[in-house]
Amino acid sequence: MNSQDVPFLMKELLLIRHAKSDWDHPGLSDHDRPLNSRGLNDAPRMAAALEQRGVKPDAIISSTAVRAASTATILAEAMKFPRESIIFLPELYLAPPRTILRVIQQLDEAASTVLIFGHNPGMHETVDLLSGDSGADAFPTLAVARFEFPVEYWGQIEPGSGLLVELLIPRNLEGG
Numbered sequence: 001m002n003s004q005d006v007p008f009l010m011k012e013l014l015l016i017r018h019a020k021s022d023w024d025h026p027g028l029s030d031h032d033r034p035l036n037s038r039g040l041n042d043a044p045r046m047a048a049a050l051e052q053r054g055v056k057p058d059a060i061i062s063s064t065a066v067r068a069a070s071t072a073t074i075l076a077e078a079m080k081f082p083r084e085s086i087i088f089l090p091e092l093y094l095a096p097p098r099t100i101l102r103v104i105q106q107l108d109e110a111a112s113t114v115l116i117f118g119h120n121p122g123m124h125e126t127v128d129l130l131s132g133d134s135g136a137d138a139f140p141t142l143a144v145a146r147f148e149f150p151v152e153y154w155g156q157i158e159p160g161s162g163l164l165v166e167l168l169i170p171r172n173l174e175g176g
Helices: 037-052 066-078 097-105 122-131
Strands: 011-017 059-063 087-089 113-118 144-149 163-168
Touching (some): 011 122, 059 066, 066 113, 097 113, 097 122, 122 144, 122 163
Parallel strands (some): 059 087, 059 113
Antiparallel strands (some): 011 144, 144 163
């Protein structure tokens, strides 16, 4: 068998911060804050941008917080991913990078492309952790860090092992 017979293996991971949330409900817990109108408008635009880039998720995983879950659901529906297949993990709510990395390393091996929705500062710190240093000064709401990993198994992903292919920010999208 020569090297041309061996399939090139790649995992694609998109770390996504939730869309802009609404602070106008003083009695609401942080976990229960909904998206505001800007967040509701930006999410379908980001889904379209990801589709234009050929992103087809095999799995979508989200924090249980309303703003993250809503963002995940909007993107899933726009990308024709079954809403009922979204996995909601309580440990992603305000998770630190090591928790997010553990979730990544335990992903289902059948999935080649995975979207994970969460919160700052953990998402931004995870982008830096996986890339070795993304160079991104900020990771605003609905920012998407698109990574490629030349690995066969999610469990092989380690700090500094990712290639940050693209960093998408809503204000830089067409129509923004």
